Amino acid sequence: MKTQNWAWNLAVVMSFVFLVYLPAKEIFLAKEQSGGYVELLSLLPSGVFYTLLVTLLGSASAIVVGLLVGLGKLSDNPLIRVPVSFYTEVLRGVPLLVLLFYIYYALGEFVHMPALVAAVAGFGFSYGAYMADVFRAGIEAVPKEQGEAARSLGMNEKQALFQVVLPQALRTIIPAIGNQTLGMLKDTSLVSVLAISDILRVGNEYATKHFNYFETYTYVALTYLLLTLLLARGVHKLESRYRLH
DSSP states (O other): OHHHHHHHHHHHHHHHHHHHHHHHHHHHTTOOOTTSHHHHHHHHHHHHHHHHHHHHHHHHHHHHHHHHHHHHHTOSOHHHHHHHHHHHHHHTTSOHHHHHHIIIIIGGGTSOOOHHHHHHHHHHHHHHHHHHHHHHHHHHHSOHHHHHHHHHTTOOHHHHIIIIIHHHHHHHHHHHHHHHHHHHHHHGGGGGGGTOOOHHHHHHHHHHHHOOHHHHHHHHHHHHHHHHHHHHHHHHHHHHHHOOO
16 A cells, blocks of 8 residues: 555656646746747646546436446346346447547437537446446445345335445445546547547647647646546545445
8 A cells, every 4th residue: 555655646746747847947947938838738727627527527427327227237127127238238339439429420410419518428328338337236235134124124115225225335336436437537538529628639739739749748648647646546535435344
């Protein structure tokens, strides 16, 4: 654990130093110019905002979809279990980028939707298919005696599920949900193809304008790295708080 903490601290410090050092050096040496690090750094906050917004909304959508589909896969009714199982098989077999194109461009011929809505829908449906099995496994890991004890106290099936079984299942699946969210944060770079001004889109436009690809994509990579490290630490703290002993 100490080794992991040292590695995380070192990665965060190095990322932050590189992000701040080069613009500071330009300012100190009075070499600030068009296409420099200072100008690039000033453009990144808007990209970070859209990246985090898509991650937050996409993760929330995926959790809702995953919970509903996971419960459907546990249903004794084949009219529910078969369609949701078919859904997970199909969505997990379609690349996320293809799904984003399909929702925004193909379905856009019939139903116009903003790019942000299409992006959130794509992430929700795609990652929801994976989170469905996370929820299913988490619920199945809770001893059946817990549900039986809740029903013996007068609770119905719905009350036993949402008040007794599901809260216990959530404690065991927090690491898996956290890993899915981390993956989603990195995959948000795909929304640049929908003209959403995320980190990669801002970087692409800047690099095309000034032809300084090394500086731009170094900054883009470091920004994603720093965000991922900070989110990973948040997930770790949450996992430690609710870990079952």
